[in-house]
Amino acid sequence: MIVPTITTLGIQCSKCGELQFRAFSLFTFSHFTKESYYCACGALLLTISYIDKRTYSIEYPCIYCGESHFLLTKASELWSENILPLLCSNQELPIGYFGPKPLVVNHCQDIKKKFVQFVCQLVNDEDKESEFDIFFVVYAVMEKLSRMVDKGKLGCRCGNKNLAVEILPDRIELSCECCDALGIIHINNKSILYTLDNIGCIYLEENMTLFINDTLENWHLQ
C-alpha cells in the first residue's frame, strides 16, 4: 500500500463563501500540536489539533449553522487515497474535503452547487441559475439576523422585538408591526456581512426607515 505524504484540503469559507485550497505534508504536520488556517478574506477556515500519534481533531466553522463542527479523525484518513468529507452535521451538506488533489478539486465543484440548491429551497426561489454570490449574501444575512434574535439583539426602539423579515431581490426588509419602522439591508455586496458582524445588533428607530449599508458611515435614517 502506498501512503500519500501530501493531502489537499478544499473548503468553503464560512465568511465569504469562496473555496480555498491548502496542501499539507505528513512530515511538517508531526511538528506541531495545534494549527489554524485562514481564508484570503481573513476568516478562520479550520483548526487541526494533534491529539496523539494517530488521532487528529478538526474544528471548522460552518456556513450553514454559523457555528463550528468537530471531527475526530485518523492520520490514515487524512493522508489517504480516498476522500474525507467535512460535513455540516445538521444539514448533511459538504463544507470541504481532504484527500488527493484531483479528487478534492472535483468534489469541491459540488459545494457551491449544493449551497445554491439549499438556499433555493429556503427562499422558495425557482430560479436555480441565480448567482452564487447573491444567494450566499442572502443566506448569511438571514443567518446573522437569526443569531441576533436568539441573543435579543434585534428589535425596534418602540419596544417590539418581533420584526417581520422579507427577502426581496436586492434587499432584505425588516419591519415593525407595532409602529411604522422599517430597516432596509442592502445585499448587493458581501461586505455587508462584515459590517453586521461588527455591529452585532440592529434596532430600528420608531416610525422611521433605517438604511443599513455595507459601511457604517452610510447608515442613515429617513
Ligand SMILES: [Zn+2]
Ligand atoms: Zn473567506
Ligand SMILES: [Zn+2]
Ligand atoms: Zn453546520
Ligand SMILES: [Zn+2]
Ligand atoms: Zn416599532
